[in-house]
Amino acid sequence: MEEIQTDVLVIGSGLAGIVGALEAESAGLKVLITGKFSIGMGTNSSLAGGFFAAETTNYSREDHLNETLKYGKGLSQQRLVRILTDRARECIEKLMEFGVPLFEGRRGYEVKGEEGSYLLPGIILMRILIERLKRSSVGLLPGAVIFELLIDEDRIIGALGFFRDGRPFFVHSKAIILAMGGAGGIFIRNDNQKSILGDGYAIALRAGVPIFDLEFIQFYPFVLAEPKLSSIILIPPFPKEMKFLNEKGEDPIEALGIKCDYHQAIIFHRDYLSIKLYEASQKGDIYCDLRGVPDWRWERFPLNFLKKSKFPFRQRPFLISPAAHFFMGGLKIDDFCRTDITGLFASGEIVWGIHGANRLGGNALTECLVFGRIAGQSAAEYAQGREFSLTESMKKRGEKRIKEYLKKRKGIFDNPRDLLKEIKNLAWKYAGPIREENLLKEGLNQLDSIQKKIERIYPERVKDLFLKRDLENILLILQAILKGSLLRKESRGAFFRKDFPNQDDENWLKNTSYRIFKGEMLISHQPISN
DSSP states (O other), X not given: OEEEEEEEEEEOOSHHHHHHHHHHHTTTOOEEEEESSSTTXXXXXXXXXXXXXXXXXXXXXXXXHHHHHHHHTTOSOHHHHHHHHHHHHHHHHHHHHHTOOEEEOSSEEEEOOSTTOOSOHHHHHHHHHHHHHHTSSOEEEETEEEEEEEEETTEEEEEEEEETTSOEXXXXXXXXXXXXXXXXXXXXXXXXXXXXSSHHHHHHHHTTOOEEOTTOEXXXXXXXXXXXXXXXXXXXXXXXXXXXXXXXXOOTTGGGOOOSOHHHHHHHSHHHHHHHHHHHHTTSOEEEEOTTSOGGGGGSTTHHHHHTSSSOTTTSOEEEEEEEEEEOOEEOOOTTOBOSSBTEEEOSTTBOSSSTTSOOTTHHHHHHHHHHHHHHHHHHHHHTTOOOOOOHHHHHHHHHHHHHHHOOOSSOOOOHHHHHHXXXXXXXXXXXXXXXXXXXXXXXXHHHHHHHHHHTOOOSSHHHHHHHHHHHHHHHHHHHHHHHHHXXXXXXXXXXXXXXXXXXXXXXXXXXXXXXXXXXXXEEEEEOOO
């Protein structure tokens, strides 16, 4: 087993992870950053629309605070929201120093490429940050998949995992930052990177860290659903000529009474649009029609991004669907990004508390930037002056775990890729935009049978090792979502129960806590504390 030693280990290489790594490195520490695949580009940050919600000339810090809290529907941690809005502007100025082309808009700042560029803003952002990372002393560990954290007496001492070729490794670290993103990829319909499967949530839960509000998942209403095309979002600004049609040629959105353009609707009514379009899609296909858009708009972003595809977007309507987009729930942190485990920090989508029941458009990147910097600073401060403390018994425990992961057995098992597709379909059917008791219970029953199939898998090939871990992680997170959704008997923000369609502040102004104790998932509810 390969042994690696570092002061600060950053697990995850999106915006939050890279910013955190650079901050820790600036304190003069040895820093290592990992990625499941390539560093930076295999993350949701690279798919982002490039908008950072933040204080501007015409949008005050208080405006940002109040809108974030409004869309959180009472479940946000106000102290964290205040940190987000207070520090957003200074963090954006830091990005500008790195060379990121950010331009002020009405509600924040946008990454913009050169005139005529079809590159996604997220690609532009991440390329610049990756170059910055390569010029630093931060060690890069691409293709390194973390399987679990190692903890000794409630203090982090390292992490265990495998390289993509199957070689095991152990990283001994004084401090660890979890910046592994959310879990949108567990749904068959999602706009996330394929690798975003809830690894961070699962790793944290198994390490004894509580997760909050996992049942709150944001769905994006306008996502490509054509077979053989990538499930990418339709990125605003939207042309005024854009239309939506059902199979009868009717506009399914027209009757919803939304009194603003689609660009504003995607920011302020994302949850409502997703629920209603999901309902409509259960009765028949939904199409987006761009045939009336003038030629000159196809030469500008974002339509020029679609234009480079071989699909005839300009000639005929194309299928769209709501899709899983963002997880509001995650790890509990304090003002310094510390978790309940000493030496373990977290930042980015994996964190809970800022968005409440629904995320305001533009706050995802801002959260990664602000709390990524704080996590890096805090982890560096914690690690400075500390000694490495790996005991022989802990080392042997790590070696034992590696042998357990690699253990082979006799017998056949279902194709893991088939099981992956099955569990993703199950997630969409039973934990999608609209939930109700009968479906939630049915979903849990079906998960029980899938769990037995997953348990039979052993690493006959190297890829089976990783597929089994992906399946185990998805199973754990999906069980939590279904159970948590069953317990919450109301609708709030992005969470919608068809059998309890109203928000119930009297009984459900509470956060949901998920914790594993002696192998069992324990779910409880805690009154809001701000």
